[in-house]
Amino acid sequence: xxxxxxxxxxxxxxxxxxxxxxxxxxxxxLFCMLLDGIFYQPxxxxxxxxxxxxxxxxxxxxxxxxxxxxxxxxxVMAVGIGWSLDDDHDFDTxxxxxxxxxxxxxxxxxxxxxxxxxxxLLESPEDDPNDHLTPLLKPAPTSPISPSSPTHHHQYxxxxxxxxxxxxxTTTNTNDLEASIHVMSQYYxxxxxxxxxxxLFHEQLSHISEEDASMLQQMASQHDTVKALQEExxxxxxxxATTTSSHDAPLSPSAxxxxxxxxxxxxxxxxxTTTMAATSASTTANDIHTDAIFDAMPxxxxxxxxxxxxxxxxxxLPVAMVPNGFFETDDDLDDERCRQRWPVCSLLxxxxxxxxxxxxxxxxxxxYLHDGLGLPMHMIGIVGMVSTASKVAAKPIVQHWANRxxxxxxxxxxxxxxxxxLGYSMLQPAYLGVHVxxxxxxxxxxxxxxxxxxxxxxxxxxxxxxAGQHQRMIxxxxxxxxxxxxxxxxxxxxxxxxVDLYQQTSYMTFPGFLLVYKCSIVVLAISLxxxxxxxxxxxx
Numbered sequence: 001x002x003x004x005x006x007x008x009x010x011x012x013x014x015x016x017x018x019x020x021x022x023x024x025x026x027x028x029x030l031f032c033m034l035l036d037g038i039f040y041q042p043x044x045x046x047x048x049x050x051x052x053x054x055x056x057x058x059x060x061x062x063x064x065x066x067x068x069x070x071x072x073x074x075x076v077m078a079v080g081i082g083w084s085l086d087d088d089h090d091f092d093t094x095x096x097x098x099x100x101x102x103x104x105x106x107x108x109x110x111x112x113x114x115x116x117x118x119x120x121l122l123e124s125p126e127d128d129p130n131d132h133l134t135p136l137l138k139p140a141p142t143s144p145i146s147p148s149s150p151t152h153h154h155q156y157x158x159x160x161x162x163x164x165x166x167x168x169x170t171t172t173n174t175n176d177l178e179a180s181i182h183v184m185s186q187y188y189x190x191x192x193x194x195x196x197x198x199x200l201f202h203e204q205l206s207h208i209s210e211e212d213a214s215m216l217q218q219m220a221s222q223h224d225t226v227k228a229l230q231e232e233x234x235x236x237x238x239x240x241a242t243t244t245s246s247h248d249a250p251l252s253p254s255a256x257x258x259x260x261x262x263x264x265x266x267x268x269x270x271x272x273t274t275t276m277a278a279t280s281a282s283t284t285a286n287d288i289h290t291d292a293i294f295d296a297m298p299x300x301x302x303x304x305x306x307x308x309x310x311x312x313x314x315x316x317l318p319v320a321m322v323p324n325g326f327f328e329t330d331d332d333l334d335d336e337r338c339r340q341r342w343p344v345c346s347l348l349x350x351x352x353x354x355x356x357x358x359x360x361x362x363x364x365x366x367x368y369l370h371d372g373l374g375l376p377m378h379m380i381g382i383v384g385m386v387s388t389a390s391k392v393a394a395k396p397i398v399q400h401w402a403n404r405x406x407x408x409x410x411x412x413x414x415x416x417x418x419x420x421x422l423g424y425s426m427l428q429p430a431y432l433g434v435h436v437x438x439x440x441x442x443x444x445x446x447x448x449x450x451x452x453x454x455x456x457x458x459x460x461x462x463x464x465x466x467a468g469q470h471q472r473m474i475x476x477x478x479x480x481x482x483x484x485x486x487x488x489x490x491x492x493x494x495x496x497x498x499v500d501l502y503q504q505t506s507y508m509t510f511p512g513f514l515l516v517y518k519c520s521i522v523v524l525a526i527s528l529x530x531x532x533x534x535x536x537x538x539x540x
Contacts, residue, residue: 001046001109008040009102016091043105045312048302050114063305068392075388082381303473307395307454313480316473343463344475346533351456351479353527355487356494358449360520361421362387363492364499368513369438374429382439387446394450398458407535409455413448414528418521420445425517453483463534494519 015032018025047070052063077097084093303313369375369383401409423441427434457479460472498519499512 001043001050002106004039004043004046005102005106005109008036008043009098011035011040012098013095016095041311044309045302045315048309048312050112052301052305053114067309071388071391075385078384078388079378079381082384083378085377085381300473303476304469306458307398308457308476308480309391310453310480310484313457313473313476314478314485316477317481341463343534346530347456347459347463348475348478348482350527350531350534352482352487353523353530354449354452355483355485356491357417357520357523357527358483359488359491360495360516360523361417361424361445363488363495364513364516368424372429372510372513373427373434373438375435375438379435379438383442386439386443390443390446391450394447394454397447397451398454406455406459407532410452410531410535411528413452413455414524414531416444416448418524420448421517421521421524425514456483459534 011032015029015036018028018032022028048063048067051067055063081094081097084097085091300316302308303316305312366380366383369380370377420441423437427437431437457476460475460479464472464475495516498516502512502515
């Protein structure tokens with residue numbers, strides 16, 4: 001990390017020292033940017049890798065909150081640098097800020113040991129096993145009472161109130177539902193497999209229609225059967241899971257009344273232990289293989305984070321493309337079929353189109369604001385601040401709203417970006433509210449791009465519903481490369497070419513910027529049509 005910081009910072013400082021009218025200015029600037037991309041840009045991925053190593057088993061809980069500190073600091077620094085450049089046209093303040101930050105990062109990288117942190121320092125809540133169960137499946141405070149139990153008749157009684165036209169029955173037993181379940185269970189036979197997908201996602205739901213008295217009857221009457229089936233399946237992994245006739249007959253009420261208190265497990269445990277043994281063996285082999293990959297390169301877990309930054313998942317691609325590498329398993333035979341599926345292809349093309357549009361609208365944005373619209377540097381700093389701060393605001397939007405309506409969200413994102421492109425093209429230098437309009441447009445644009453990335457990367461599990469875990473990682477890596485690297489590179493080249501078409505003199509660049517935003521509208525319309533291939537398929 002220290003070496004990357006030193007070389008990357010040297011490239012940034014050197015590009016600020018290049019004379020603007022020198023003959024070698026373009027070649028030197030290109031060389032410095034290559035050094036910056038090779039050495040300085042990977043620092044973000046390296047820091048994220050250190051974060052998940054320090055958090056250990058709690059990385060899913062605290063990764064997003066820890067990474068937000070960097071986004072907030074970048075937003076504050078953007079405003080400070082913009083304000084300082086109002087009267088400093090030699091970039092001395094910017095150069096000093098870069099050097100101070102590089103020295104601090106260099107010292108931190110030398111003095112930091114990346115080891116898992118003590119859980120007590122993370123202030124993590126204690127894990128209660130009952131929290132993984134839905135409310136109606138949590139163990140009761142007392143054991144169920146059998147109808148044949150001698151204490152049953154003392155605890156279960158009724159008071160009859162006789163009236164001419166009504167007959168009221170009042171029960172005083174707290175376990176009357178469980179007692180009725182035991183009475184009815186000897187007349188009914190329920191299936192032995194249990195699968196509740198809502199529990200797999202840890203939703204604490206008590207109003208789902210599946211979880212009513214009939215489900216409690218099933219759990220109470222067949223718990224011993226399922227427990228025996230689990231033990232048999234785990235001991236015979238190489239054979240097909242079968243049960244004997246003794247497991248098929250329902251248990252007598254007396255036997256259930258004399259048994260210990262049943263321990264209800266989560267639905268994911270029931271599903272994992274009651275599937276076919278061949279599938280279990282294959283899944284176990286894949287899990288062991290994936291664990292070996294993560295043990296060798298823990299940073300690859302960044303590709304499986306719920307909301308990874310756009311630049312981190314692409315680190316999986318060099319490892320996946322190495323011959324005889326970690327990802328050559330039997331499941332790779334299905335990789336070609338997965339790539340040929342229309343939802344996967346449309347997802348990749350949509351991500352590539354959005355990456356291209358992001359560069360077309362932002363690569364030359366600050367030049368357009370300063371030279372075309374005549375905005376001061378402190379306003380450009382504010383624009384940079386809202387662009388960075390939108391990364392923090394986009395995640396709550398995705399969590400609370402966007403994931404519920406995938407297709408509608410994608411349509412709204414494209415419409416917002418089209419309106420932003422139209423708004424940028426209609427701005428005039430002498431417009432009275434141009435300062436406010438630029439900030440509002442940049443907030444909407446930055447939020448739209450960040451929300452789109454988080455929505456798209458979280459839909460990988462829905463697009464590759466039956467694929468292996470490593471295939472999901474590879475697809476996320478491809479999306480990251482298209483959205484954050486290949487797409488922006490092509491978009492920046494296209495934007496520069498379009499601006500250069502209308503550049504008659506060194507100061508006549510305004511019509512070229514308008515052409516860039518008009519062309520971005522066309523690309524957005526094509527992207528909207530292609531997005532139906534994966535957004536509608538997911539909702540169906």
